[in-house]
Amino acid sequence: MDTPFPIVGVGASAGGIEALESFFKAMAPAPGMAFVIVTHLAPKRESLLPEILARDTQMPVLIAAHDQAVDLNHVYVAPADAVLDIEKGRLRIRPIEDGRERAPIDSFFAALALDQGQYAIGIVLSGAGSDGTLGIKAIKEHGGLTLAQGADHSGPRHSSMPESAIASGLVDVAVPVEAMPEQLVAYVRSFDILSKSVDKDDETEAIRRAICATLLDQTGHDFNGYKTRTFYRRVERRMQVLQLRSLEAYADRLRQDAGEVNTLFRDLLIGVTNFFRDAKAFEVLERLVVPRLLESKGSSDTIRVWVPGCATGEEVYSLAIMLREQIEQMRSRSKIQLFATDIDEAALAVARAGRYPDSLLKGVSKERLDRFFVLEGVSYVINKQIRDMCVFSSHSVVRDPPFSRMDLISCRNLLIYLNSELQGHVIPVFHYALKPNGFLFLGTSENISQHGALFASVDKKSRVFQRREDGAVVPHLPTLFRRHGIPAGVTVEARAPMGRSLRQSVEARVLDRYAPPHVVVTREGDVINYSAGTGKYLEAPPGRPSRALMAMARRGLRLPLRAALQEAIESGRAAERDNVAVETEDDGELVKVTVEPLRDNGNDTLYLVVFTELPTPATRDEPQGKPRKGRVHDPNLERIEHDLRETRERLQSMVEEYETAIEELKSSNEEMVSVNEELQSTNEELETSKEELQSVNEELQTVNHELTVKIDELDRANSDLRNLYESTEIATIFLDRDLIIRSFTPAVARIFNLIPGDRGRPLTDIAHHLDYAELAQDIQQVFGARQPIDRRVDRRDGAAHYIVRALPYWTGSGNVEGAVLTFIDVTGLANAEEQQRVLVAELNHRVKNMLTVVISIATQTLKRANNAEAFGQTFLDRLHAMALSYALVSRDQWSEVSLVEVVREQLSPYLSERGDRVAIDGPATLLKPKLALSLGMIIHELGTNAVKYGSLSVGSGSLEVAWSLEKRNGDQTGLVIDWSERGGPAVKSAGRRGFGLTLIEREVNHGLGGKAQIEFKEAGLQVKLRVPLRPE
């Protein structure tokens, strides 16, 4: 289970799905590796990639989970909203809170490189931007394999990501995506090459030396001193990529393929281009260089630093950070400006962004990270202060005019890629670019031993040098208009020296002896070959040795020489200058200067400068030994010649001045170009910002529209609510938790003195008409118990009655945020209840009274009865009479009863038999219930009496009942009833008073407040009753 297998990180963005599908379709079902896919997903969107890819491969495709082991022949997809990491072969997920992680691919690849070393494989597929480039670098540095999606007719849809990776020079295999699986499978199988331990036996040693010789031959660099183990590892990796199984085969391949030599060369040179590489070297800078730099600087001065070959910017930012720290420590007010250049646009883009995954910053101290970087997600971005110190631009040290007036040049990753010829070109350029006593900082394996005249060593081990003033040479600066066309990194063949053969020797001798003196110069005017006898025309200039023809030319020769050379260069044909007067050591001479283009075997054009001596007219006449000027002494001629000389000299000076001025202008121009590039990149950033703002604007418009719709809905709902309020009769108040009135229905005005402006005031401030002291308390209870409370409450003046209901006000989220009070008017109901209560009480009272009356009558009747039978009859009789009266009264709901009805009712038994003998007469009179009942009883007694003992006991007797109304004291109306019996038996004395008459008297006198007059007249019984009609 522990056989290691490669883990392939695949990074893709726009257009990636297409690429991934093609990739997996072409992949074998069990390729012997695992795949981890990282894409640029929109945050909070789940990836559908597993489903899509599951169609294209038999391998299981899963979303990566935290702490998941990476298994062979499995595919894992990075989840949304997270950054993927890997440790000891297990995936780790780091969630991102907000926004997106800008470089998830770099981040994962860097982690993969650190964790899996040579078993890491990184693939960059279609996408925009440059995510993945730094990650590829990391994988390569740790011995892994790197691939990128190469362009073909179906190419990557978005090529910027793979292109950026390829441009870094660190991609091993750039092929279309369908070709990748084959390469990968072959690579995996070739891992057994590595498993063979490399014995350092003689045979292997010999092959190694042979490889180093090939390298030396082509690149000019000696790798014999290179670390052996690393050397073999790099070689083996190339063997893996090329599918070569033996060292000899590889050595052979190297001999045949110059491209492979270059590739091996680059691989061998891969160091870790991290931040603060070679800490010791930085220390030297800090200790020795920076203080000296600052010595001469005032607060308005700027320290200018140039970093050619800056690549992805780690070097530049390290320097900037170090300088910033030092400046602050020394309390200097000087400013710092770094110019960082490279020809690799893609790398520059990465450098400008200044964003590095945290796995590539492990060497930076925490203080520095906190102080100079801003953490975004899992990447660190260089902060504004440092970023503003650096200007990045595209520039070639070989082709383009250099910067100037620099205090420090740090070039640590460039020279080693150049052969000595180019180095010989570049080092003087650096010399020119530095200020007097400026410093040069090189990489650990770089040297400038050939240019000891230009630089002095400050610290040899750390490769810090200082510009020498004495040995300087006029630099041969490339002009803006002429370009060599040598791209950096391409090796230039060393110039083969001129071979020697017999013929050449002869020709050389002829040239030496008999040919006119001549030199061969380059187009810059550097002499590369002298013939003999040039001493007359050329002189070593005072000061530093130089190969510049112009510097060596004797007086009078310079101008015509320069002109002739220029003409020859421009026209491509021979140019002549005749009759040039040269001031030689002993005398003057006339010479003809011829400059002719000379095509060499190589690419460059050289120029042959021939000095042909012209016979002077004066020498024939003059004897030898005459003073110098052997010429005709013509005062005019002399004067003219003198003027001419002076003019030429002045011209010469002016030309030199102008040349200097031009050089300075060129430098300024370069700086301008650099600034321009910066501005362009700022412009691009602004463009991006503008696009982002536009898209935000669109989003805002959409949101705005939605909000408008919502507002309309809200208005409508409010309107409905208002209408509902106004239509309801139920007084309702809405309160919040502090008893502040939020709103109320119009009906509330009857109870509380509320006006619309009272919204927002506490309820307790408002006066009300209710007898409800516990209002506030009840509401608090509702808040606490979250249950409604009902209470019967009356107006203080008793005019109305309400049921008050207090309810909790629930919001959608289930919180009680207030209370609702409703007041239901139940006055009518209350009144009805009250009335009913009163009636029932009244009824009770009457019934009980009636029963008591019955008991009373029973008791009295019993007293006077002789026997039970007599009692029964009389008693029942009386009871029936009462019942009749009650029936009459209750028939009309106990309102009023007609008197005539009462009389008739009670006398009805007698009316039927003796109807003609009974006369009833009187006005229609209404009686109150009590009066009706009493009179009912009275009439009954009188009637019974009459029948038993009175006029109705005999057939001839008669009865007359008559009544009338009279006025009583005050406004009272009185009722007078006359009961007249006639023709009855002779009336005995009042001795036979039964209870009946007592009853009548008591009823009338006591109960009704009236008067009863009972007379036993001769004719018969006469009773006169006087009672008030309405009680007093």
Added chain:
Amino acid sequence: MGVHTRLQGLSVLVVEDEAMIAVLIETVLREAGCSIIGPVASSGTALEKIAHEKLDAALLDVRIDGDDAYTVADTLTACGIPFVFVSGLDQQDIPARYRRCTYVAKPFRPDSILTCLDEIVGKPD
């Protein structure tokens, strides 16, 4: 009869507007040896009697002439004359102030009247 010896010779005001009930009360009292003041059928007459006659006790119907007799009750209390409510009202319908007074419900047994009278007369002032 011998049970309520205290009532002998007691002069009792009877306030009752229903004639037959007054008769009943009178009969009961007379048999117990009381002397009867009244019966009166209105609060006005009752107050007159209180003012001018010597009373030992009173029997008071709560509703007289459709009105309440509570003013009479107050006057009796003020004069220190004990009384018994005789009423057809349920006790709950009697206002709270008077609910604790001695009370005989109609219809009543003759004995109830006498027992209550006995009670109130026997109470120390």
